[in-house]
Amino acid sequence: MSRSHRPSLGAVLFFAVAFALGVYFTFAAVQGxxxxxxxxxxxxxxxxxxxxxxxxxxxxxxxxxxxRRLSDTYLDLDLLDQQARSILGLLRADEIVIR
Structure with missing residues (x-):
């Protein structure tokens, strides 16, 4: 008489829970x-x-x-002239504006 060995319900449940936990932790390690x-x-x-x-x-x-270049201790006249032209729209008397 040969007896078939079916895994017990406890073993199946253990491996199902272990597999589910493995899938969960793998997902959490990648997507979490x-x-x-x-x-x-x-x-x-x-x-x-x-x-x-x-x-x-x-x-x-x-x-x-x-x-620093426009400060009281160091004044760059070229930069001052550039700023006056761009911000205030100043021109020198010998310049012609072309639009």
Whole structure:
């Protein structure tokens, strides 16, 4: 007499729960708040913000340079003339405006 060995209900239940937990944790590791995809998004955002920071630091350095060149201690007459022309619309007497 041969007896067929069916797995017991406890073993089937154990492996079903283990498989479900494995699927859940795998999904969480890939798609979750701290998963691989979120990590890639954060790295891309960090790179974009680093580029923005470098661009803004360059703009700040340029503004500091212009401010220093128009300060009381150091006056760049060419820059002053350029600013007067662009902001106030001033012209010299010997210039002709073409529109």
């Amino acid at each position: 708040d701290f998963g691989l995809f979120r990590r890639v998004e954060i790295a891309a955002e960090r790179d974009a913000l680093s580029r923005d920071l470098a661009r803004l630091e360059g703009e700040i350095a340029e503004m500091e340079n212009l401010t």
